[in-house]
Amino acid sequence: MNTSTSVTKRGLSLVAVAIAALALVGCAPAVTAPVTPTASDVWIKAVPELMDGMAMTGVFMTLENPTDEDIELVGATNTTEGLTEKPLETHEVVKNAAGEMVMQETEGGIVIPAQGSVTLKPGGYHVMYWDLLKPIPVGSTVTLTLEFSNGTTLDVEAVAREIANANETYDPEADAEGSTEMNH
Numbered sequence: 001m002n003t004s005t006s007v008t009k010r011g012l013s014l015v016a017v018a019i020a021a022l023a024l025v026g027c028a029p030a031v032t033a034p035v036t037p038t039a040s041d042v043w044i045k046a047v048p049e050l051m052d053g054m055a056m057t058g059v060f061m062t063l064e065n066p067t068d069e070d071i072e073l074v075g076a077t078n079t080t081e082g083l084t085e086k087p088l089e090t091h092e093v094v095k096n097a098a099g100e101m102v103m104q105e106t107e108g109g110i111v112i113p114a115q116g117s118v119t120l121k122p123g124g125y126h127v128m129y130w131d132l133l134k135p136i137p138v139g140s141t142v143t144l145t146l147e148f149s150n151g152t153t154l155d156v157e158a159v160a161r162e163i164a165n166a167n168e169t170y171d172p173e174a175d176a177e178g179s180t181e182m183n184h
C-alpha cells in the first residue's frame with residue numbers, strides 16, 4: 001500500500017515536471033512573433049513593350065534571414081494595379097535532360113538559410129510574372145507582396161531595369177524558343 005502510494009506520488013511529480021517543461025517550451029513561440037526576412041536590391045526586368053503571347057518577366061532581390069531557422073519564400077502576390085491577373089510563381093533555373101537551362105516552379109519555395117541570405121538573379125531563382133497586361137518601362141516600379149513559410153509577408157517595390165546582355169535567360173526570344181512552353 002505504502003509502496004504503491006509512493007510510486008503514484010512519484011509518478012505524479014514526474015508528470016508535473018514534464019508539464020512544467022512543456023509549458024516553458026510551449027510559451028516561447030506564442031510570445032515571440034515570427035520574424036520577417038528583409039529584402040534588398042529588389043528589381044524587375046523591364047518589359048518596354050509587350051510581345052505577342054510572351055509577356056512575362058522576373059523579379060530579383062536579395063533576401064536575408066536573421067533567425068536561427070531556415071525560412072522559405074513560398075509565394076508572392078502582385079499588388080500593381082492592372083499588371084496581371086495570373087498568380088505569381090517562385091521559379092528556379094535548372095538543366096533539363098537535353099542539357100538546356102530552363103526555368104521551372106520551385107518545389108516548396110526558395111530557401112533563405114538561417115542567419116544567411118539568398119540572391120534571386122537572372123539565370124537563377126526569381127519570382128515569375130506571367131501574362132502581363134501592360135508594359136513595364138525602365139525606371140518604373142512594380143509592387144508585390146512576398147509570402148514566407150513562417151506566415152509573415154513583406155511588401156516590396158521593384159524598380160524596372162534593363163538587362164544589358166542580349167543572351168540573358170530573360171531575353172524574350174530565348175523564352176519564346178522553348179523554356180516556357182516546355183515547362184509550363
Ligand SMILES: [Cu+2]
Nearest residue numbers: 091103104128
Ligand atoms: Cu520563371
